[in-house]
Amino acid sequence: xxxxxxxxxxxxxxxxxxxxxxxxxxxxxxxxxxxxxxxxxxxxxxxxxxxxxxxxxxxxxxxxxxxxxxxxxxxxxxxxxxxxxxxxxxxxxxxxxxxxxxxxxxxxxxxxxxxxxxxxxxxxxxxxxxxxxxxxxxxxxxxxxxxxxxxxxxx
DNA sequence: GCCAACGTTGGC
DNA sequence: GCCAACGTTGGC
Numbered sequence: 335x336x337x338x339x340x341x342x343x344x345x346x347x348x349x350x351x352x353x354x355x356x357x358x359x360x361x362x363x364x365x366x367x368x369x370x371x372x373x374x375x376x377x378x379x380x381x382x383x384x385x386x387x388x389x390x391x392x393x394x395x396x397x398x399x400x401x402x403x404x405x406x407x408x409x410x411x412x413x414x415x416x417x418x419x420x421x422x423x424x425x426x427x428x429x430x431x432x433x434x435x436x437x438x439x440x441x442x443x444x445x446x447x448x449x450x451x452x453x454x455x456x457x458x459x460x461x462x463x464x465x466x467x468x469x470x471x472x473x474x475x476x477x478x479x480x481x482x483x484x485x486x487x488x489x
Numbered sequence: 490g491c492c493a494a495c496g497t498t499g500g501c
Numbered sequence: 502g503c504c505a506a507c508g509t510t511g512g513c
């Protein structure tokens with residue numbers, strides 16, 4: 335059963351437009367350094383899962399596009415071993431890598447759904463992303479919530 | 490740029 | 502194992 339995920343990215347670092355312009359319209363989702371987010375990628379994500387691509391820490395935060403998981407499973411994040419990378423983690427053991435990535439592929443451009451619209455929507459305000467203090471960068475999305483977004487924003 | 494909320498670290 | 506200090510996230 336395919337799942338739905340919301341994945342945050344700062345557009346100044348990597349935007350949905352960057353994904354669309356990437357080779358094979360695909361990127362390694364590097365830089366996740368949170369155990370809960372990693373565990374979702376490691377334990378729950380499957381190839382073909384839907385991704386709501388979310389822009390954070392920007393002028394108009396919100397869902398800006400659709401993507402999908404395109405790797406069959408999570409695999410070690412190479413940036414954790416690269417001293418030049420901002421994501422370098424000297425405590426990660428190459429024999430037992432601490433951090434993982436999945437591949438994410440562009441699926442479809444959609445009208446943006448602003449965070450403020452999610453918060454204002456009576457049927458969407460329960461979404462994790464709308465909860466205060468919620469900073470998990472990879473989070474599951476309920477099927478009903480995607481259905482409501484499609485019905486009210488994308489049809 | 491501010492700062493609340495949260496996760497991690499490390500002394501004890 | 503507790504918890505204060507610290508660093509980061511991310512909306513505003």
